[in-house]
Amino acid sequence: MIRPASHEHMSGPAEGTTVSDGAQAPLVFAWSVLSSTRHVVELSRGDTVIYSDTLNLLSAKHRERFAAALHAKTKEPPARLQAQLLRLANEVHRYLASGDDGPSADKRQGLQGTALEITPPEPWSQPVELIDALNDFADLLRRHVVMGQAETVACVLWTAFTHAVDSFDVAGYLVVQSPTRRCGKTTLARLSAAAACKPLYAASVAPAALFRVIEKAKPAFFLDECDAYLAGNEELRGLLNAGVTRDEAYVVRCVGDDFEPRKFSVFGPKLLAGIGRLPPTVEDRAFIVRLQRRAKGEKIDRLTRASLAQAGEIGRRFYRWYLDHRGEIQADADPPIPESLNDRQGDVWRPLLVLADAAGGPWPELARRAAVALSAEGVDTDELPIRFLADAAAALQGYDEISAADLAERLGADVESPWATYARGKPISPEQVGRLLGRFGIKPTKRHGRRTYEVGEIAAACERYCPKTGEVTAPTAPDDPSPNAAMTYEGAVGAVGGSKAEATAPHLSPNAAMSYGDGGSRGSKWQGVRQEKRLFDGLDGLASAMEGAK
Incomplete structure (x- = not known):
């Protein structure tokens, strides 16, 4: 020694x-x-x-x-x-x-449960190309879960990100949702956990256990069935809200007989799986993957130990790649980000885009398509005040001013909107209209003997809080949930931080530079491969195209 x-x-x-x-x-x-x-x-x-x-x-x-x-x-x-x-x-x-100083000296007796063993995987024995590991994991997921192109890309990159989280200061969550049971949430979570770095899979967790485990072991948390215990648990929701940004992801608790204040980290990657929607504050920090039940005729493989073992081998490859290239990843990397993403969405997608750029091939383009498809900013109809602004602006086309009573009448007339039954089963009242507008600083003015609201103020607030969906430049992606259908991608990335031909990746080492003019090329191996790109179950076609371009 x-x-x-x-x-x-x-x-x-x-x-x-x-x-x-x-x-x-x-x-x-x-x-x-x-x-x-x-x-x-x-x-x-x-x-x-x-x-x-x-x-x-x-x-x-x-x-x-x-x-x-x-x-x-x-x-x-x-x-x-x-x-x-x-x-x-x-x-x-x-x-x-x-975070240990050697072998544990206190073998306490009488503790219930099983001690946690959270360690990174054994790195792969040979150097790894990241693009090969990403492609193999995408193919594995598509063979076991019915999911679309954007969802698969997000899951693959997020799983690889769990190995590289030490190089980044933001860790977005992967939220897996479905409208009902038997849609593949648990299968997806188990495959991702098998390929992740230091995974901790749990069907429930207490707030105190969450921050203590993260502080001690810094795992990648996989929380299944969260619809059963997250609703109404404000303390747990607060911890999840705080766990995305490294510098801010701390809680303070008093510990010991002297009640000494100590801070605990809650930062780290987390997968949250459940039925239905999660609180908007949690979803705002996440990549949302929505699954559907497999239709009749769609065939997928049953999840087996061999499948999980294959995922584990891919995880070892992810980890080996990160050990070999961690010095090339910059924490403040700023890759081109689609313009349709808001600031928070750009922050959580940035680490995944860095990894996609490092992989090269079609992955830079696929990652940005997925970011636009899953996170493109639009009207957040889950928040009633924002939904109110959007509906009010739509109802006021052609008006210059309107009273609260007239606006309440127009909104309440739409029987399919929440305003028809907003007041305990009755249409929204003028007083409630006034309170909702007041939340955004919109106040009435007295004109011609009555109090009215300027339509321009409502429109300006609507433009600030709920951009028109028509302005989102999301590229049209194939919407084919069949796991056996080959996915093809061709053409521009869409609105990705300006001109696609000039966008570069300065966050990587000079020896791994790439541009989006050729789909994110990395070295001569990918030059000219701008034709139809096949991923997922079409990987054989992509491999053939690569061989022809050498």
Whole structure:
């Protein structure tokens, strides 16, 4: 074990890895941690230290240089040394993620339940192309769940994001909804959890357990059946509302016999699955995936242990890619974002767009199509005040001013609107109209002996809070829920931060630059592949197109 240096902030446990060298004593690797990015690695044979240096084990480039230096000292094959260093990197990452200072010393007795074991997966043994892992997971999801193109893209990128969350400051939620049972929510959640990093799957969670588990283990939470326990649980909803932005995702609680105030993190990726809608404040921070029950004639595969094992292997590939490329991801990356997304939607989609750009191929375009399809800003009819503004503006076409009584009469005349029964089964009253308009700062003025509202003020508020759906430049995407139908994409991305031909990806390393003029090309392998792109079950066609473009 390496003795801690005098300037060491924390030291790792006694971890060692050996490399056999014929008849000689085995080579032993050992490590200690100075900080999250500075690790001391020592190679010894018996009692003799052969080589020791400080590096960032989590960086593929650092490991490669260190392996070259070790090769010069020991003549061991570089590939073999790099494999050993990768194992050390995984141990260091597990140690940093656990927040532990070594083996637990308090084995308390009498505790109910089972201890939580939340650890990242074993990284894949070979370097990974992110685009291949994304494609394979998309195909796996489509074979087991009836879902559309945009929903699949969002689920795949979000699952990959759980491995890279340490590189970002915003973690949007994946909300999986259905109108009724047996629509595939649990199947989707289980597949995503199997491929995620440090998943914690639960059918219920108490608010105190949520923030304590996140503070200790920083898992990716998978909360199923949340329609059964989230409604009316204001404390849990408040924690979920706060858990999206890293710098703001804290709650303060008094702990211990002295009631010492301590802060607990609630930041991290979370999947919420349930029947029906969630509170608007939660959905506003999420990617909304709506599932439908499979129709007669639509065939999907049954979820088996083999399917979950396949998802787990894809998760290992996601994790290996992140370990090798985490140094290339910038926390303040600002990729082109579709103009139809509002500020919060842009924030939660930004990490997924960064990963899509890193993957290249059709994924930059697919990700932006999905963002527009799932999150494009329109009238939020779930909030009655905003619905009121939208309906009032529609009812006032051709008017310059109107009284509260006249507006109430026009709104109440629509028997299919909520205003026909807004007042306990009766049409909305003029007083209620006045109160709803007052929430937006719209006040009446006295003119010609009566109090009226300026239609221009109502229209201005409507434009601010509920943009016209006709202004949303969402591209038309295929709406074919059949899991066996090949998805094709061709043409422009839509309104993506200006000109698609000039949009670049400056948030990536210079060696991985890409542009959207060719669908997000990454290197010569993708140059010219602008023809019809096939994903999901049409992956064979895409592979053929790639081979032809080489």
